[in-house]
Every structure is written in C-alpha cells, then in structure tokens.
Amino acid sequence: MPEPAGPVLEVTGLRKEYGDLVAVDDVSFSVPEGGSLAIVGESGSGKTTVARMIVGLERPTAGRIIACGADRSRPARSAADRRRRGREVQIVFQDPYTSLDPRQTAEQALGEVIRLHHRWPAQRCRERVAELTGLVGLDERQARAVPRALSGGQRQRVAIARALAAEPRLLILDESVAALDVSIQAQVLNLLADIRDATGVSYILISHDLAVVRQLTDEAIVMRRGQVVERGATARVLDHPEHPYTQRLRASVPRPGWKPVRRGLAGGEEAISA
Amino acid sequence: MTGAGQAAPPAEARPPGAGRLLEVERLTVRLRVEGVRRAVLRDVSLAIAPGEAVGLVGESGSGKSMTARAIGRLLPDGAQAEGTIRFHGQDVAALSGSDLRRYRSQVALIFQDPRAHTNPVRRIGDFMTEALRTNLGVPPGEAARRAVDMLAQVGIDDGARRLRQYPHQLSGGLLQRVMIATALLTEPRLLLADEPTTALDVTTQAEVMAILDELRRELHLGMLFITHDLELAAAICDRTAVMYAGQIVEVRSSAMLHSDPLHPYTAALAGARPDISRTAARLRAIPGRPLSAFEAPDDQCAFAPRCAHAQDACWEAAPDLVELDGGVSRCRRAATLRGRLAAGPEAAEPETAEPEAADA
Amino acid sequence: MSTAALMPDQAGTTWRERLRGPGGRGVLGRLQSTGPAGIASACVIAVATFAAVFGTLLAPYNPVLANLSLAWVGPTGGHLLGYDVEGRDVLSRLLAGAPTSMLGPLAVVVLSMTAGTLLAIAAAWRRGAVDAVISSGLDIVFAFPGILLAVLATAVFGAGLPAATIALSIAYTPYVARVLRGAALKERSQAYVAALEVQGVSAPRICLRHIVPNMLPLIIAQATIMFGWAMVDLAAISFLGLGVQPPSPNWGVMISENQAGIMQGYPLPALTAGICIVVVVVAFNVLGERLLAEAGQ
Numbered sequence: 001m002p003e004p005a006g007p008v009l010e011v012t013g014l015r016k017e018y019g020d021l022v023a024v025d026d027v028s029f030s031v032p033e034g035g036s037l038a039i040v041g042e043s044g045s046g047k048t049t050v051a052r053m054i055v056g057l058e059r060p061t062a063g064r065i066i067a068c069g070a071d072r073s074r075p076a077r078s079a080a081d082r083r084r085r086g087r088e089v090q091i092v093f094q095d096p097y098t099s100l101d102p103r104q105t106a107e108q109a110l111g112e113v114i115r116l117h118h119r120w121p122a123q124r125c126r127e128r129v130a131e132l133t134g135l136v137g138l139d140e141r142q143a144r145a146v147p148r149a150l151s152g153g154q155r156q157r158v159a160i161a162r163a164l165a166a167e168p169r170l171l172i173l174d175e176s177v178a179a180l181d182v183s184i185q186a187q188v189l190n191l192l193a194d195i196r197d198a199t200g201v202s203y204i205l206i207s208h209d210l211a212v213v214r215q216l217t218d219e220a221i222v223m224r225r226g227q228v229v230e231r232g233a234t235a236r237v238l239d240h241p242e243h244p245y246t247q248r249l250r251a252s253v254p255r256p257g258w259k260p261v262r263r264g265l266a267g268g269e270e271a272i273s274a
Numbered sequence: 275m276t277g278a279g280q281a282a283p284p285a286e287a288r289p290p291g292a293g294r295l296l297e298v299e300r301l302t303v304r305l306r307v308e309g310v311r312r313a314v315l316r317d318v319s320l321a322i323a324p325g326e327a328v329g330l331v332g333e334s335g336s337g338k339s340m341t342a343r344a345i346g347r348l349l350p351d352g353a354q355a356e357g358t359i360r361f362h363g364q365d366v367a368a369l370s371g372s373d374l375r376r377y378r379s380q381v382a383l384i385f386q387d388p389r390a391h392t393n394p395v396r397r398i399g400d401f402m403t404e405a406l407r408t409n410l411g412v413p414p415g416e417a418a419r420r421a422v423d424m425l426a427q428v429g430i431d432d433g434a435r436r437l438r439q440y441p442h443q444l445s446g447g448l449l450q451r452v453m454i455a456t457a458l459l460t461e462p463r464l465l466l467a468d469e470p471t472t473a474l475d476v477t478t479q480a481e482v483m484a485i486l487d488e489l490r491r492e493l494h495l496g497m498l499f500i501t502h503d504l505e506l507a508a509a510i511c512d513r514t515a516v517m518y519a520g521q522i523v524e525v526r527s528s529a530m531l532h533s534d535p536l537h538p539y540t541a542a543l544a545g546a547r548p549d550i551s552r553t554a555a556r557l558r559a560i561p562g563r564p565l566s567a568f569e570a571p572d573d574q575c576a577f578a579p580r581c582a583h584a585q586d587a588c589w590e591a592a593p594d595l596v597e598l599d600g601g602v603s604r605c606r607r608a609a610t611l612r613g614r615l616a617a618g619p620e621a622a623e624p625e626t627a628e629p630e631a632a633d634a
Numbered sequence: 635m636s637t638a639a640l641m642p643d644q645a646g647t648t649w650r651e652r653l654r655g656p657g658g659r660g661v662l663g664r665l666q667s668t669g670p671a672g673i674a675s676a677c678v679i680a681v682a683t684f685a686a687v688f689g690t691l692l693a694p695y696n697p698v699l700a701n702l703s704l705a706w707v708g709p710t711g712g713h714l715l716g717y718d719v720e721g722r723d724v725l726s727r728l729l730a731g732a733p734t735s736m737l738g739p740l741a742v743v744v745l746s747m748t749a750g751t752l753l754a755i756a757a758a759w760r761r762g763a764v765d766a767v768i769s770s771g772l773d774i775v776f777a778f779p780g781i782l783l784a785v786l787a788t789a790v791f792g793a794g795l796p797a798a799t800i801a802l803s804i805a806y807t808p809y810v811a812r813v814l815r816g817a818a819l820k821e822r823s824q825a826y827v828a829a830l831e832v833q834g835v836s837a838p839r840i841c842l843r844h845i846v847p848n849m850l851p852l853i854i855a856q857a858t859i860m861f862g863w864a865m866v867d868l869a870a871i872s873f874l875g876l877g878v879q880p881p882s883p884n885w886g887v888m889i890s891e892n893q894a895g896i897m898q899g900y901p902l903p904a905l906t907a908g909i910c911i912v913v914v915v916v917a918f919n920v921l922g923e924r925l926l927a928e929a930g931q
Contacts, residue, residue, distance in 0.1 A: 042475035043446075055832045076834075083834025091832055099825040101844050113833050151563055152334075159829070166833055181333040182502065186546035186559035193556070208476055215548035215557065238550060252480035253550055254505035256532040260484035262429075 006069065008033050008169045008202045009054065009089070014063035016049050016226075023049045025226040027063070031170065036196065036203040038213040038234060040249070041223035047206045050223075051172050054204075055091050056082065068169055087117060090163035094175035096155035100147040106133060106158040107143050113165040132161040135198070137191060153184035157191070164195070172204045177212060189215055210253050214238055222246050294360075295464055295496040296322040296345065301357035303344055311354070312568030314340050316520040318357070319595075324463065325494040327487075329507025329528065331543075332517035335566030338500045341517070342466045345498070346383050347374065361464070375409050382457035386469040388449040392441040399437030402456045410460065424455040428485050447478035454486060458493065465490065465497040472501070483510060504544055508532065516540045519576040520567020526601035533616055536603035538581045541615035575606070583611055664851075668924035675924075678917035685729055686736035693726035697883045706900040718903040719892050720881075728910060731883035735911070738795050738877070739864035745803035747857050750810025751849075755841045757811070758818035769815075772808035780805035780867050788876040795868075798877045802867055806860060817852050821845045851929035859922030862915040869911050885911050 007030040016024040024046040031037045041047040052058040054065055056075040065072045068088045076082040093099045101109060110129045114120070120128070133143040136157040147155055156176060163171055173192070177185045189212065196203060205217050213220060214234060221231040222243065230243040241247045251261075303315040315337045322328050332338040343349055345359055347366060359366040361377060369377050385391050392401055402424075403417035412420070422433035428451040430436055441449060450470060457465060467486070471479040487510040490497050501507050507514045508528040516524040516539065524537040535541040545558040562580040570576035575593050578584040585607065593606045605611070665676055685692070694712075704721035707713075715724035753772065757765040780802050787801035788794070821827065822845065830840050846853075871877040872886030880887050888907035896904050 042477060057828055057831065079834060079836035081834075082831065086832055086834035089832075091829070093825040093829065095825055099829055101826045101830075101848070103844075103847055112835075116833060116835060153563060162829065162833075181564055182504075182543055183333060183546050183560040184563060186548075186557040187561075189548065190557050190559055210476075211548040211550040214550050214553055235553070248477055250550075252477045254503060254509055255550065256505060256508065258505060258509050260480045260487060260509060262484035262488060263481060 007031055008035070008068060009204070010064075010066040011050075011054070012064045012066075014050060014053060014065065015061045016046070016053060016058065017061045022226050024053070024060075027223070027226075027228055029221050029228070029231065031202050031204060033169075034196075034200050034202055035219065036205065036217040038205045038207060038217035038220040039223060040207060040210065040213055040220055040237075042208055042249075044225060045223040046226040047223050048174060051091065051174050051204070051206055054172060055089055056085060083116065086166045086168070088168055089170045089172065090166050090168040091172040091174060092156070092159050092163050092176040094178055096152040096159065096179060097147075099159045100155055100162075102147055105144050105146055106138060106150075106161070109158065109162055110165050113162055117166055128165075132165055135164065135195065136161045137187075151184070153180050153188060156180065156188055160188075160191070160195070164199070164201070168201065170202045170204065172206065174206045175208070176205075178207065178209065185212070192216060210238060210250065222249070293324060294321050295324045295326070295362065296320075296498075297358075297360040298341070298345065299358045299360070301341070301344060301355065301359065303340060303349065303356075304354045305350065306352050307568070314520055314567045315344065316567055316570070318517075318520075318522055320498075320515060320522065320525075322464065322496045322498060324496055325491075326513070327490060327497040327499060327511040329511035329514035330498055330500045330517060331502065331504050331507050331514060333502060333543075333564040335519070335564055335569075336517040337520040337567050338517050339468055340520075342383070342468045342498060342500055346381060346466055347377070348383075379405060379409050379460040380462050381464045381466060382460060382462040384450075384453055384457050384465065384467040384470045386472050388446065388453045389441060391453070392449070394441055396440075397437065398439050398441065398444070398452060401441075402437070402452065402459060405456075405460050420459060421455070424459055425452070427458075427489060428452075428455045429481075430455075447474050447482060450474060450478075450482055451485065454482070454489070458489060458495075461493075463496060465495055466500075467497060468500045469502070470499075471506070472503075479506075486510070504531070504540075504547070516543070519565040519570035521570075521576065521604060522595070522602070523577065523604040524602065530599075530601065534599070534613065535615050536598050536601050536608050536612070537577075537605045538583050538607075538611065538615060539577050542580075542582070544616075575604075583607055664925070664928060667928055668921065672921050672924040675917040675921035678913060679921065682732065682736060682914045682917070685732040687733075689729040689732035693723075693729040695723040695726040697722055697726040697730035698881050700881070706895060706898075708900070708902070715906055716900075716902050718888070719895060724903045724906060727883045727888060728885070728906060731885050731888060731907070732910075734795065734878050734882065735865070735869070735885045736914075738799050738868040739861050741799045742802045742806060742864040742868070743857050743861050745800070746806035746810050746860070747853065749803070749807045751814055751846065751853065753807070753811040754814035754818045755845060757815055758822045758845075759837060759841055761819075761822075765815075768811070772811050775804065776808035776812070778805060781870060784867070784871050785874075785876060788871075793876045793879060795878050798868060798871045802864060802871075806864070810856060810860070813856055814849065814853065817849050818845060821848050851925070855922055855925035855929045857922075858918055858925055862918035862922065865911065865915050865918070 010030040012028045014024055014027040015022070027046070027050055029037065039047045039050060049058060053060045054067070056072065059075050060073060063073065067085070070088070072085060076085055104112070107129050110132055111125055114125050114128050118125075129143070138154065138157055138161070142150060142154055147158070150158070159176075177188050180188060192203070193216065195201065203216065205213060207213050217234045219232065220234040220237045221228050222237065222245065223229065224245050230237055230241065230246045237246060238250060241250050298318060298320040301315055301318040302313060304311050304313050318337070318341055320328070320341070330338045330341060344355060345366070347369070349355065355367065361381065366377065399418060399421060402421045403414065406412040406417040406420065407414060418437060421437060425433035425436060430448065430451060436444070436452070444452065454470070470486070471482050474482060483506070497511070499507055499511050504514070508531055511528050514526060514528045514531050515522050516537065518539050524535065524540050526536060526540075531540065532544055535544065542558070542560045546560055548554065548557060560580050565576055572592055574590065575581070575584070575588045578588040581588070587606055593604050595602050595604050596606075596608055598608050598612065665673060699722065701721035704717045705719055707717045707721075709716045713723050713725070715728070718724050718727060753768055757768040783805045784798045784801040787797040791797040827840060827844065830844060868877055869886030869889070872884050873890045875890065878884035878887055880891060885907045889904050892904035892907070895901060
C-alpha cells in the first residue's frame, strides 16, 4: 500500500452535541506528517471532546476525521478495526494514577500491547519491551514494578511507552504533563521532544499551559466554548495574539514581574459547572 | 554558620519590626505511615508580620501543605510535633476550648478544592454564615447581610440569590470566591491559602488571585500562600520561602527570587519551567525526583544528589540556614555561588553531558 | 548516593514473606490486615472446611444407623455428645453432616457470584439501554425472597439439595450484581480502560483480564459474606424438610429432627447442630465484613 503523502490527520467541520449542549462546534484543523499541533483551551472549551472523537471514544454528531488517509469519522465497529486504528493514533491521558492497570507491571502492560499487534516469538517481544522502556528512560527495576511503586512521572513514562508500543503515526497528549511536578514535567517534555526526533511521530498536545505549548509545538489552535477562535504558528499565536480571548489567556499566565489584574468579571462569564 | 542546637532561627527568617503575627520555630512533624514513624517536616522556621504575605513554594513531598495544617491545628491523628507555633505570642498547640475557637476565627483556611470542603446538601448561605452564628453569636439576619456584602467584595453581585443556591450550582471559580468570602467573614488576621487556584482555569485563576490580593491589602491581613508555582507566589507575596524534602531551603524577598536566588534548588526550579516567550532547545530538567521528608538523609544536604553545584562538603553534613543579603539559604556554598545561580548551572560549573534517565 | 526508602515491591524471599506479598497484599498479608477477629474467623472456617472434606471419614460411629433403644441417651464415654432422637451418635452425625452443610452454600455462592459478576460487568460495560434492561430485570427477581423461591422450586422439582441450591442461587444473583455493578462502573471509567480500548483490546478481554481482577478484593469479600447467608437459608430449607432429606446427616435437618428433645430435657443434639451453624456463619460474616472494609480502601 503506498504511503499517504498528505497530513497524518485531517479534521473537518467536527461537531458534537449532547442534547441541547454543543460541546464542539465546526472545528477543523490538520496535522502534517511529523508535525506538532497544540489545542489550547480552558475547561468547557471542548478540547478533550475533540481528542476523544479522534481516537474513537466518542461519536461525532457531524464532521469528518481522516487519519493516515483513512476515514475515521465513526467509531470502530469491531475489535479488529480498533486494533488497526490503534496503529495510527494513540493517546496518553492526564492522570498518571488511573491511566495504568494497577495490577500490571510496566513490562506486562507493554507485553500485552505488543502481543496484540504482532505475532512475534517471546524473545522478540521481550527485546521490544526493553527497547520501549529504554526509549522512555525507565530502568529495569522500574520496568518490573507495579504502578503503586512508581512516581507520577514514572507512570506517565509507562503510559507513553504503552502508547508508542503500537507504533502510531500520531500521538495525542491530553494534558499529559499537567499533573506532574515542575522538575519532572521538564524531564518528560525533554523526553517527548527526543521521541519525536527519534521516531518522527506527530503530536497533538492538548493543554491549558501556554509555556508547555510553546516548548513542544509548532502550530496551535485556540478553542473556546467549542469553537476555534484563533489558529496559526505557535510562536505567532503566543507572541502576537489577535483574538481578545487569546490575548486574555496570554495575559493571565504568571511569569516573573507579572501582577494579577482585576477585570471585574462578575461570574456571569463563567459557565455553570457541568 | 549558625551552630546546631537550640539557637533561634536567623534574623532574616523573621520580618523586620516587632509584633509578629505568626512565628513558627523549628517545627518538626512526624506521622505514622504504614506503621512506621516518618518525618514530614524537619526543622521548619518561618515568621509572618501583620499584613505581610509570604509565599511557600515546593513540589510534591516538600511539606508545604503539612506546614499549613500544622499552623491551622489540623494535623492528622497520631501526628507528633516538636517546636513551637506562636500566634500573637500565644502558643498555638496549647490552645483549647473557647481559645481554640477564637484562634480558628482569627486564622482562616482556604483550600484547593472548594467542592471537597463544602457540604453539597446545604445552601451557600448556611455554609457562609455558620462560623459567624455559632462561634461569634451573630444573629442570622445580620450574618446574612454581612455575607452578601462580602460576596460583593469578591465580585459576586447577586449575593442574595447566591446565598440560596447549592454548591453544585456554582462553577469552580465562583465557589472558590465564595470560599474566600467565607474565610474573610470572621475578620481573621491571618489567611492560610493552600493552592487556592491550582484547580482553576488560568483566566479564572488570574481573577481570583487579583481579588485575594486586593482584599488582603485592603484589610491588612497576613497571608501564607502555598503553591507549586514560583511565579504565582512571587506575584502577590512580599517574601517567598522555598521548601524541599520537608525543610525550608530559601527565604527571599519575591522581587529578588528570580534575579538573585540563594539556593541551587530555587534556581533549578525556576530554570526548569518552559518559557512562554521562547522555545528552548532543551529544558534544564533537574535529574532525579523530588524527595519527601522521610526519604531525605539527616547527615548530608537533601538536595545534593540532584544538585549541579554539589561538592564533597555537601555530602558530609547537613547544612544549616545561613543569612545572606536579606534572605536565608540552606546551602553551604550560598556565598560562593551568589549571583551566578540565575544564569543556570552552566555558569557556575561545566555541564556534564549525561543522558537523562527517569527519576531514580 | 542515598536512595529512597524501601519500595513496596521489594518483597522478601522466604515463603512466608512471599505469601505476605508486596506491600502486604498477598494472601497472608490481607489476612493479617483483617485483625485478630478476622484471623480467628479464618481459623474457624479452616476447621469447618477440614470437617467438610474429611467429615465422613472422621466420624467415629455410624451416623446413619438408627438404634432406638439408645435414643436421647446423654454423653457417656466414647460418645462425647450423646445420642440423638434415633439413637445415633451426635458427634458422628455432626461431622458427617459437615459436607452437605458446607457444600450447598458453596454451590450457591459459586453460581450466584459467577452469574452476578457477568451481569454486573455486562451492564457496566455497555451502559445505557443494556444497563437499564439488566437492572430492571434483576430488580424483579430481587423482589422474591430466597426461601420463597426455594419452596417454589422444591414444589416443582421435588425436595432435595439441587433444587434448593439452584433456587437460592437465582435469588442471590441480583444482589451480587447490584453490589458489583457500582465497582464495575467505577473501573470502567478509569483512564486505563479507555487506553486499552484505543489500543484495540477486545471488550471481553478488558472485562475479564483487567476489570474483574481489579474488583477481586470486593468479589472475595462479598462471596465470604454470602456464604454465611446461604448457609442459614439452606439450613432453614432443610429444617423445613425441603432440602436434604433425612436420614442424610445435615445440620439443619438435625435441628428439625431433634427439636422435640429441647422441651423434653434433651437439648444437646439440636443445640449442638445449631451452634455449629451459628459459629460457622458468624465466622464467615466477620471475615467477610473485615475483608469488605479492607477492599473499600
């Protein structure tokens, strides 16, 4: 089969309704092969819903999703289909404490995924597991430990390794570093950059943290209340935001010399919690 | 410098001027974890002057939340505490009965997750006025009036309607404003804010922080502001203390914290954050992972294994606090490294080219 | 370089430590954390299980052969508990009755836990309409008390342990499903399940190899408690004459047969059978409740 030359992911007119609530409204974007796109937004922006639709955990109300040249607009119907799609797009979730099966060691979790996608002899599987744990910087003790014995940063590394075990072309990082300590976050961000250099995988980074977005992505779209309000190169969007919401977002980020300014938002601005 | 033993904490750990609002001296707290007694705070000393805001910054296991709990007399059962905490000169640990209740109305706590600290089946009004009615004997009508006034101060204009609502009808940001208003109703002298904005969106955070800062200054309240975000603490606090492995490792005026840090950990922490205005080729990550107090050894510097500037002396004995330029540092090399930390580890020592392994 | 404190996964190498498991999560470890009450109960259960397995071999005298001339004779040398209404050695009958008294409940627990777990998982996995249908169906069955169903079953299929056992299993299934459904829903909503779905792992595999094992502490605790209930219910059914038929030894049957003796001044046969039931049931209840408390953490 010839390699698709187009973008690794193309999303057009994506929409998701929950009854009367429109969570995602006419969202379109594309990710080039080897590229890195950020979806920036706060709670209620719909960014996580978009991610879940891309990996098939939610059914879009309307719109098209084309991943690696194939139409993925509807969730998979069979396990075999999901397996195929798993080799195209994978996801790493935010919470390191629930994203691993508490009863499995890292080696077992990785082994399970590898055996799912390949019919390799045991020795080859073991080698691949070792490759993956090495790629994410886990040593032998950590690879043989259950999640309880691992720190948040180590667990995220296991989650990243598990996602990479399927050799996806696109990796979605749904706030994957948000729950980590600052010093650990820096390690994992460096790791993600290294992985991208080493394997050529594309990223979609979902985050509310603009500094992280700057560090890891080339392009960005900003979402608010289900709609894309701004898009462009990450550097341009962050340095010269055009939309008032993006400007407000930028101005709210603490940095040396920053002082919070009261804007008199009476709370009518904030939606009632879901 | 300052010898071991029962010496008072260095002068610069205390703010200038007399009449301290809060004084924490050599606080050490041990908890039973899975049957073993472990230290979660080691020799913590801190002071807050009336009307002064002090930030307390640290990562997981640094002990910052435990410090707030100790001050608020909310340590878990079975906790063993040494050292003293004095509020307006009174020993907090010795308070009981009506004295303790009065202390609680003077020291208000604001927590990270407002939903975990509100009763979902009671109305906002009940919750807000409870302390006023029960502890201070204020009649219900008057208490409600004060609550509505305070809600207006935090930017909630339809206070009377909000009083009748239930917590689930308010968003996280609104509820946190309600918590702040509630905390201020008993006219406290000291606010203990434990990561009050961590669970909020960044735009909501900015608004809530602005409200907190403005009201605090207006009412001349002292505040201990706990967070993992160095820049956030520096934004509204006069001085900032940095904790690592259950100890204070630096106290510094916020303005100087970034430009002239006194401890390698502070500099490393600031340097590890990505910069919103540029993409670095590689982030300056700190190798290893943050230690908790009970993991840290007593006979060497707790940060030495991860420190780019550690030398032999750092491994031989635990460092004491030293005073330097109006601040305090728990680094025996502080004087030598002074002025060179902010530029990054390369400035002080040649960088070792080592592949980055996962935190050990 | 000083390293972190001993990590929970560094278990020791002696067999005792291995059973204790990493972080005290192995079999012995969990037992130890149930406290003295739990350990005592476990010992009682162990004794009862031993009697259930070897009971018929251990009985010193023939438990079935009647000898009316010895009826109601009190404890004498060699007959520690005396004779029952038909002149049989009480101790032998108790020991010989242990197998059926314990086996019936075991069957009920195995059947109802299996059915209940499968229904709970199905409801939790599919959610929506499937969950609603299963829950409603279970609620209907739940409305029938177990004993009533057992009486109906024996009326239709004839008295005896099989009919009563199956009827009770059906009666218990909705309860099991209801208790486990909550835990199954919680596991289902964890991020690792979503990650496995995205990987393309099949739904049955996720349910059986990931969700159920993570519910195991709760399942075991629930099974333990239910064993006690099943025992009481089956004893009651046998007491009513609908379960194990005399002269087969069974604790419930023994109470029924010997109840006249209580009023006539020969309480030992009926009383000892009753005490056996109560002690074993209490042991299962206590251990089950302790395990449930541990599972809740």
